[in-house]
Amino acid sequence: MTNANIRRARRSDVPALLDIYNHYVANTHITFDCEPRTLAERTVWYSQFSESGRYQCFVAEEHGNVVGWASSSRFKDRAAYDTSVETTVYLSPPETGRGLGKRLYEALLAALALEDVHRAYGAIATPNPASIRLHERIGFEQVAGYREVGRKFGRFWDVAVYERAMGKRLARPGAP
Numbered sequence: 166m167t168n169a170n171i172r173r174a175r176r177s178d179v180p181a182l183l184d185i186y187n188h189y190v191a192n193t194h195i196t197f198d199c200e201p202r203t204l205a206e207r208t209v210w211y212s213q214f215s216e217s218g219r220y221q222c223f224v225a226e227e228h229g230n231v232v233g234w235a236s237s238s239r240f241k242d243r244a245a246y247d248t249s250v251e252t253t254v255y256l257s258p259p260e261t262g263r264g265l266g267k268r269l270y271e272a273l274l275a276a277l278a279l280e281d282v283h284r285a286y287g288a289i290a291t292p293n294p295a296s297i298r299l300h301e302r303i304g305f306e307q308v309a310g311y312r313e314v315g316r317k318f319g320r321f322w323d324v325a326v327y328e329r330a331m332g333k334r335l336a337r338p339g340a341p
Contacts, residue, residue: 173223179211182207182231185232185233185257188258189255194317197317213238219237219282222236234255236253236273237273237285248283249284252285261295278332283332287305287328288324290323307325310323
């Protein structure tokens, strides 16, 4: 277990978020970005987040260093999808396996529970047993999968789609 401080991300954290993310871009299939992102690109990406609303970002900080982050972002660009979000979590490689991803996700999901969010989704490039375990431990369940949907490092990768119910339910059309 870690004693990291979990807090809302700040614009000044963007370089650290970028470093963590770009490690996964360059070294793993976990993200389907194939080229490292620039600080300018990540600064634009960061502008979607706020302290309330559907799109939020939390960081884990130890000894003044950001060692991980979790965020929610737009699921799809059509209005009817607005109450659904895509979630993600990234940790500095030495920080994995210490419960930090779970703590980050719990902070994010607690904040989202106060917002108009109906469903949260996580897309996991497989294989990735650690991410699957994390998502299942915090209440996500696999609802779909895409076979060979992404090509990186000269091979095709599958994606498992995980879903977690959030907020109150509205009646489905035709339901009593």
